[in-house]
Amino acid sequence: MEFTARRREEPIDESVTEFYSGEWKNDSRSGFGVCERSDGLRREEGKYKNNVLVVSSRRKGMLFVRSSKLKERVEAAIETANRAASIAQQKADIAVSRTSTAKERAEQAMFVAKQARDDAEMARMEAERFDPNFKPQRVVNQNIQRVLRSKPFCFKR
Known part of the structure; x- marks a missing residue:
């Protein structure tokens, strides 16, 4: 045509x-x-x-x-993009805050774990001072686990 x-x-x-x-x-x-x-x-x-x-x-x-209503469409798209950018920035701020909190708590946990290891070592030294034949529970448990792994057996009810 x-x-x-x-x-x-x-x-x-x-x-x-x-x-x-x-x-x-x-x-x-x-x-x-x-x-x-x-x-x-x-x-x-x-x-x-x-x-x-x-x-x-x-x-x-x-x-x-x-094209009709192009200006309105562009303005609406810009507004939507700005709103999405604002939400993304808020989420990024929340993520940074949570990351720093998690890092602080991990550092505190590592410090407490080191203190617990030091306290356990001092307790072991004191126990050996009172009883020279003392073996820490950890060593006893390791020996039991080694025996259990080497000798397979069945439990009876």
């Missing part, structure tokens, strides 16, 4: 005819199509909506100012 259409934005010579090849709906360009002139100029190929080029196929994804 060939349709004659004149653009308001550009002055066109009276002898030049513009042809639109593409989807046509409700007496207007709608969907994908191409505008060509009789003088050989091929322009405005892409997606149309209500006779207005919305997305150019030459420049992928580029939106044109002529």
